[in-house]
Amino acid sequence: MSEPEKRIALLIDADNAPSSKIDDILVEVAAFGVANVRRAYGDWKNPRLKGWESVLHEFAIRPIQQFAYSKGKNASDMAMVVDAMDLLYARNLDGFAIVSSDADFTPLVMRILTDGLKVYGFGQQKTPLAFVNACSKFIYLEALGNAPAEAAEPAASAAPASSEPVSSEPASSEPTGSESAESPAAPITPRTANELRGDTRLLNLLRGAVDAVADEQGWALLSAVGNQIANRASFDSRNYGYRKLSDLIAATGLFEVKRAGKASAVRALPRKGARDET
Structure with missing residues (x-):
């Protein structure tokens, strides 16, 4: 008897997410379970959210209207958090998918995790690392629906290790007048x-x-x-x-990858300066 599908609540911060990626997001969420709750939050009278109108109907996403009560404050975030907590207390879900590039949702993610539910995050590369690292799994929207370009040839020598992970994170995740959530990203x-x-964190x-x-x-075994x-x-x-973990591991030049029957296996190469005892 097969296990029942996991039930996922998809909550979208429309102020901080491009509508053009919703199809790719739903494909990813389907790999974790069925999105039986689909809600998008925002002030739908705001012209910036115009691109979401047709998407909401096409993908059966329920729009949650939230007026901006104070200038410069995002009331949609608060409404989204309140709904998330209500859904959590109902205890009829197996996980949450949160679409936003706003680090303000980090405490919410941590709270959901304490109840044993998975949290799958989706946001742009500008998303602060605090939010990215808090999620059970976080996927950059720029990585969805695009075939990556060919990697450059590996350099002969490694760069000095740093104590911080490589990040393209900007000083602020809030969209400005010239940069909206709908702005195309490479x-x-x-x-x-x-x-x-x-990237020391990645290598460790x-x-x-x-x-x-x-x-x-x-x-x-790679799996x-x-x-x-x-x-x-x-x-x-x-x-x-x-696209695949094996490709990433091989690209570092620090591991050996081989086929093991129908599976793949990986082994760390001797570190530079260390004696090879094989």
Whole structure:
């Protein structure tokens, strides 16, 4: 007997999300479960949300009207949080999908996680890392529906490791008059080997996951590595410009990847300066 489909509440901060990506978002949500709750929040009298009108009907998304009571304040955020808590207390859901590039939803994500529900985040690359890392899984909208361009040739030497992950995060996630949520964004291009090697957080995540499930020869099934990563952090290889985890791992130049029957296996290469004991 098959397990029942997971029930997901899709909550959209229309003020901070482009309507052009909703089809791709629904495809991703369908991989986690069925979006039986679909709501989009905003002041629908605002011309900035004009692009959402046809999308709401086409994808059966319920618009939640929220007037801007104070200039410069986003009342839609508060309405979305209140609804999320009501849905959480009803206890008839298995997870939430939150579409926004606003870090103000970080406390909400953390609260939902304490009840054992998954939170899948979707936002633009400008989304602050606090919100990205809080989610069970976060996918940049620029990584959806676009085939990544070819990666540059790996450099011969690695860049010096940094203590912070590479991020294109701006100082503020709030849209300005010249930059709305509907502004087109360039697709994510694959990061080079130097950029990947310079991302200390990423390398620690990959190495730690491989080490945790490796056999005596150091080989780890790629599927097991993926599960380890999913349990440790919010992660999606497409956020780095690679469709598959195996492609991302290979692009670092720090791991060996091979086929193991119908599956793939990965092993960390000896670190520079370390003796190869194989």
